[in-house]
Amino acid sequence: MLERRRTRLIAAADAPLRAAISDAAPVPRMPDDGDELRFCSTCAFGSVCVPHGVDKAALGELHCLVEHVGPYRSGQRIFHAGDRFGAIYAVRGGTVKTSLTDDEGREQVLGFHLPGEMIGLNAIHPAKYPCDAIALDTAYVCRFSFPALATLAMRFPGVQQQLFRLLSADIGKAALLAGDHSADERLAAFLVGLADRYAARGFSHTALRLSMARSDIANYLRLAAETVSRVLRRFQDQRLIAVEGRDVVLTDAAALRHLARNIVHG
Amino acid sequence: MLERRRTRLIAAADAPLRAAISDAAPVPRMPDDGDELRFCSTCAFGSVCVPHGVDKAALGELHCLVEHVGPYRSGQRIFHAGDRFGAIYAVRGGTVKTSLTDDEGREQVLGFHLPGEMIGLNAIHPAKYPCDAIALDTAYVCRFSFPALATLAMRFPGVQQQLFRLLSADIGKAALLAGDHSADERLAAFLVGLADRYAARGFSHTALRLSMARSDIANYLRLAAETVSRVLRRFQDQRLIAVEGRDVVLTDAAALRHLARNIVHG
DNA sequence: CGGCGGCTTGAAGGACGTCAAGATTAGTGG
């Protein structure tokens, strides 16, 4: 029934797949650290806030404020649930998973964070981190002391605005999980959402490498790992995607987007 | 099998129920508007931020800034999805539902907002309201012009902090919906969450009046309306609650809390 | 009184979870 796939080698017929994959794969490498005026190329405070009015002086002070941390190895924690809140983090390289574990020891994956995305924003109110942040691969982060950032925000309207925007943007992020959507819709939305986020960082729009395990995806989407497997296979049979382990190519992104049309973003 | 319930009258045996209900019901009434130093008694900027360091001068300016709007009648919109963002709102009296309607015309209830709670915080980033806000009963709100508020925040650290806190607190609010929980867990969490929020505003801890329709609850919890009915009936049969139309008494709050133990808050 | 929306109840079907086993991959040390 099913054509046996090559174990390691990708056959010549799959050249586009391989090319797309190597294009997309965020290979662990020391990320661009930016300089005084040009921030880490993907940072939320670099690429996003400049066009919104954070002036050069503010950027300079931000740059003094920020502390580069890492590398974290796969599985290492960046912060623990319950730790006293002191800083927010921007992912600089790699992928970070946020999750929390309930009394019975069951994990709940809350999100995956790519380079340029912020974590720890939900810790401001309770004044302690409400979840764990765990590196999924070799990861680097920027640490922003929150008191210092808030002080800076008092002097630079652009910084304050950007903080408000970042916080506000995070409020709706759970949309993928919130709705009562089918497994197909969830997975389609997950894939196009991830592709879009990679695309926004300059990677391929259609090819991506999943840095998380199927079980993490399943947990995040509130599905069983088996269901994720089955849906991915069906998507592949329907020529919507091509899967090769953790490498995925969206061969029919339009169809996936149509499936995910009722899920705002993820 | 099932004992027929009284249609309108509550029998003498239900005296505690009736007392509890009249205690809890937020009867539509002109709410306390506060004065120059004492804010609307339930407002997020009155009761919450004072102990966190918003000084009297800031409160005075806030009071000038705020605009009392209402009453809205049941079903009226406070803002529409897509409206240009200009202000955040605090519910002053009544109940407000936020929801959005997808392309196919299906509504998605995002939340219910009681007096003292903020709405519109998720509109800052997209710069337009991402959802509708609809009064469920006679409702009054306070309108805070956001540009003015942000300007005020530049001068008063306490105001800025409170805004950060309010935004941060909203990030995790979707927890009830996010998890893959059973209908029982969802409904139990919904009921105790609502009771706790009423309790925080000075109402009864165990009795409450649902200002929303069953179908709204069902939609919010991502269940069918029929399931809500069935679970409420079972809860009643198990002596966990007493239901009388839209009036609910938590007769065994401990058991409900136990059911909801794995859902953080809602 | 009569109609209509909100609520309840029952029966049947489906989507996804659970359980179990196998296949593949990755990690590790020889």
Place this chain on the structure above:
DNA sequence: CCACTAATCTTGACGTCCTTCAAGCCGCCG
């Protein structure tokens, strides 16, 4: 480079919780 093991992933069979569909009931407002 190659076992060997453990972890991850896939696949199938079966059960279950919830939805869907259909009908009836209550309560409200004309």
